Each structure stands twice: as C-alpha cells, then as structure tokens.
Amino acid sequence: MNDTEIIKLQARCVSHEIRNHVSICEMYTEILRKNLERDGYKNPSAENALECIKKSLKIIGNSLLDLKSINNLSPQNCDFKFLVEEGVRLSQAYILGKNITINCFVKNTATIFVDDNKFLACVVNIIKNGIEAIDAKGEINVIGEVKNNIAHLRISNNGKMISKEKQREIFEQGFTTKPTGSGLGLHICKSNLKAQKAELKLNKSTKSVTEFEITIPVIV
Ligand SMILES: Nc1ncnc2c1ncn2[C@@H]1O[C@H](COP(=O)(O)OP(=O)(O)O)[C@@H](O)[C@H]1O
Ligand SMILES: [Mg+2]
Incomplete structure (x- = not known):
C-alpha cells in the first residue's frame, strides 16, 4: 500500500x-x-x-x-432565522464559565437552500473563532437580515484584531495563530459555503471590532 x-x-x-x-x-x-x-x-x-x-x-x-464521498451535500429548503438561532444555541456551550455574551438578532427571514448541518457548522465555527479572540471579557453579535433577496449574516466580536498581513492568510488551509489550532475552520467554512452558492468574507478587523459576513441568495 x-x-x-x-x-x-x-x-x-x-x-x-x-x-x-x-x-x-x-x-x-x-x-x-x-x-x-x-x-x-x-x-x-x-x-x-x-x-x-x-x-x-x-x-x-x-x-x-465526508470521508466517504467528496460532494456530500444534502441541500434542502431551510428557514434562515431558524438556522442562525440554532447555530447560536449550539455555540452557547463555548462560553460556559466565561465572561462573554452572545447576542443574536435576526431582523427578518426567508427560505435558503442549504445543507443545514454544514451551514450550522459554519456558523458555529465563526462564533467559536470570535470567542477565542476575546481575552477576558467581551461580546459576540450575530445579526441576520434579508435584503434584496440576499440573506446576510454578520458575526462580530470585540476581541483582538487581525493584522492587515494576517487578513490575507486566514482563509488558507492550515493557517493558525493558536497553539492548538488546526487552521482548518475558516477554510472549511469558505469552501462549504461556496459549494452552496453562499459567500464568506471578512468585512473588517479593527481594534474595536472584527466582523465576518455570510451572504446567500434566498429562494423566491
Ligand atoms: N474572529 C476572529 N478574531 C481574530 N482572529 C481570528 C478570528 N477568526 C479567525 N481568526 C484568525 O484566523 C486563524 C484561522 O482560523 P481557523 O481557520 O478557524 O483556524 P483555527 O481556529 O484552528 O486557528 C486563527 O488562528 C486566527 O488567527
Ligand atoms: Mg477556528
């Protein structure tokens, strides 16, 4: 072999x-x-x-x-607000015993065509990164909104910023700044979302806020 x-x-x-x-x-x-x-x-x-x-x-x-087949996607019609709130609910486990709050506000909703488990895993990954970026105390804001037939999900935190040089590398497979990190989270999120006609980008990272955004067309 x-x-x-x-x-x-x-x-x-x-x-x-x-x-x-x-x-x-x-x-x-x-x-x-x-x-x-x-x-x-x-x-x-x-x-x-x-x-x-x-x-x-x-x-x-x-x-x-996914280890058995490469394109293991089972997309179906899902409610955007429901999925976002489910992702936040799952992520609450990461803040247990920490001085961090997760605020979630989904302004309106629509149907999106996604593999719900994979979409949820992306939301959880991004929230988890936000939590890991906060040293002692902070908050994560998860804001959902449907505008012009596009669902927008913005996930932000007020932890340490990502420098301009690192911003170019964070989506690369294996890039990590954490001692026990894998550097796979954002890479997986980006490719999973792309396979579902969605997009993940870093909107900004400053001293006061780091914000990621997922955009996905809604079913009309
Ligand atoms: N919200 C965030 N705030 C600050 N840095 C972040 C954030 N999300 C990701 N990063 C940076 O991007 C790197 C890659 O993230 P990821 O692919 O999830 O891998 P890992 O979490 O295993 O390091 C992290 O190590 C970190 O440096
Ligand atoms: Mg990660």
Whole structure:
C-alpha cells in the first residue's frame, strides 16, 4: 500500500470507530430524554442541553460521511432565522464559565437552500473563532437580515484584531495563530459555503471590532 492508500484506509477506520461511539451517545441521549419525560422532570436547561447534544452528534455523523464521498451535500429548503438561532444555541456551550455574551438578532427571514448541518457548522465555527479572540471579557453579535433577496449574516466580536498581513492568510488551509489550532475552520467554512452558492468574507478587523459576513441568495 502506498501512503495515500494507507491514509485513506486509516481515515475510514477512524471514521468507523467514531461513528460507533456517536451512535452510542445518540442512543443514551434518547434514553435520557425519554426517562426525564417519563418521570415528569421539567427542566428547560437540561432539555436544551439534550437537544444540542443530539444536533452536534448529527453534525459529527454528517462530517464523517465526508470521508466517504467528496460532494456530500444534502441541500434542502431551510428557514434562515431558524438556522442562525440554532447555530447560536449550539455555540452557547463555548462560553460556559466565561465572561462573554452572545447576542443574536435576526431582523427578518426567508427560505435558503442549504445543507443545514454544514451551514450550522459554519456558523458555529465563526462564533467559536470570535470567542477565542476575546481575552477576558467581551461580546459576540450575530445579526441576520434579508435584503434584496440576499440573506446576510454578520458575526462580530470585540476581541483582538487581525493584522492587515494576517487578513490575507486566514482563509488558507492550515493557517493558525493558536497553539492548538488546526487552521482548518475558516477554510472549511469558505469552501462549504461556496459549494452552496453562499459567500464568506471578512468585512473588517479593527481594534474595536472584527466582523465576518455570510451572504446567500434566498429562494423566491
Ligand atoms: N474572529 C476572529 N478574531 C481574530 N482572529 C481570528 C478570528 N477568526 C479567525 N481568526 C484568525 O484566523 C486563524 C484561522 O482560523 P481557523 O481557520 O478557524 O483556524 P483555527 O481556529 O484552528 O486557528 C486563527 O488562528 C486566527 O488567527
Ligand atoms: Mg477556528
């Protein structure tokens, strides 16, 4: 076997092992949810946590399928506001115990034709980067708006700025300034969104604000 074949096989084996354990997590999440329901235990925070775990497991499973085929996109009609709010809900896990708030305001909505898991993964990636750019205290603003048949999603934070030189490199595969970073997040977001007729760009990065924007045509 040559190196490429070894890596392919290894990727399939790792994917297989992860999927086995994802399905265990999915099963136990469902058991937990049913048990809580059966015992009449009402706790919105626990219910929200279970929903988020379920959704994240879906996204993991979907990402693993990308190892099998390159164009693993399942686009469908989705509500823009719903997806954005779902992305924010999932991202709340990253601010636990931190002095950071995520504000979300979606002015109006429309139908967009996207792979919901992949779109969500992009929103989460960008919010996570924003959180990681904030040292101690700060905020993330997620603003959605549909204008002239285009849905705009602006995600900004008031953390450290991206220098002019680095701004040219951030979308490149493997570019990272973090000790344990992969430098893949923005690259994946950009190519996933492009495959869905959407666009991701950095609007600005100054001392006071860094803002990314996703634009995507809506279904009319
Ligand atoms: N919101 C942001 N604020 C400041 N820097 C950012 C932001 N988003 C991305 N970056 C920069 O872009 C780099 C690449 O991001 P990404 O592709 O997500 O990889 P990673 O997060 O693994 O480093 C980061 O290491 C960071 O330097
Ligand atoms: Mg990242």
